[in-house]
Amino acid sequence: MINLSPDDIEDQLDNFIIRKTKDQASTYVPRQKTTKNGEKIYDHIPLLIKDILASQPDADNKGAFTLFNPTELKYHSCLVYGFVAGRGVHNKSFYNYVLDDGTGSIKFRIYAKPREEKIIKCLYNEAQSLIGSADTLKYEKISTSMTRLLGKATEYIDGSVISPGSNVMLYGRPHNFKDQISLDVISFTMDNEKSRSLEIAFSESLIDYYQSHNR
């Protein structure tokens, strides 16, 4: 009888690596900048919430954060994937939510963009009204695809479409307020399909990334 306690399983899995087909060409490479002192600062780097919560503002580089897992790493912006576990109080300028990725939970906020929303909604209505009006029958195809495009565009701009219980991938910057780290979202994508291909793809890059740092 093998005695497995919850802490044990990770220890047993030292050599647990799943995917063996490594395609170098398709490996995700985050952008990086090198400062005058020769320090590398990453952008768009996939991270775990646990590590974002543990990161510290970097004293030498404004806007950058430092974390230690397993080695020191500096970054400006990051990518996270998770489950929307709750909703905060929305206000005029932000939509507030809580994200959970199985390693921690972090508050995140999405800037409301009322101007952009309004413009896109107006354009959407305009395109919609073109469909079916008799004299513009020749534009029907174009206006149909325009409505579809603009409808999709609203999803990416309007932070109110996120609801607790959905899955999102966020691109954003950590925000340090009274020693509490939260995430300011620059852009987001919802992933509520049954296939969860986005989650799998994200985890792949994340695991690759952490493992490449380990060496």
Place this chain on the structure above:
Amino acid sequence: MSDVEVAPPINDPAENLPKYCDFFKYLLVEELVLEPDYRQIHYGKCAVIGRLCAIPDNFKLENVSIPHLPSVYKLPTGAVSLLLLNFSYENSCTGSLANGAYCIMRGEIVLCNVQKPNSPTLTTRGLHEQLLRLDDSGKERSTLLENVQKTHKPALYVWHSSRINQAEELIQRRLEIRVLCK
């Protein structure tokens, strides 16, 4: 000048009680069901991937076989199952859940009395607290533990459920991420 008196460290047994896990940790059905010592069972929120199994009167979540796990730990799909509380097709969050569907269930782990349905549930911490109230002798404690292990079973009190297609793929990646967090 008097030295500031440093209070001796208080040996508070409450310090050793399990802490509530306030994020949805990804756990395996096997870890929860096969744990012989109930004091070691996860306390708090978790997310479990499995196959839904509808049996008369209640629902269970079956384990999913993980292809790349070392063969000593590998179990075929459906070998063990976790009892689900607070779940029915009506309150499932995605409408398309059916018997045999793969899904992610999120919620809280409780110890459920299977001999007396509808009696209050216990948690791992509650069990620790009950043990603390007993004598140090160890005998009473082990009887209590034995009794609880006879009457109670770990169960998931479901808050959220969603259907997925690639259960194996997701489980493996979640496990690998847990190894990274070690």
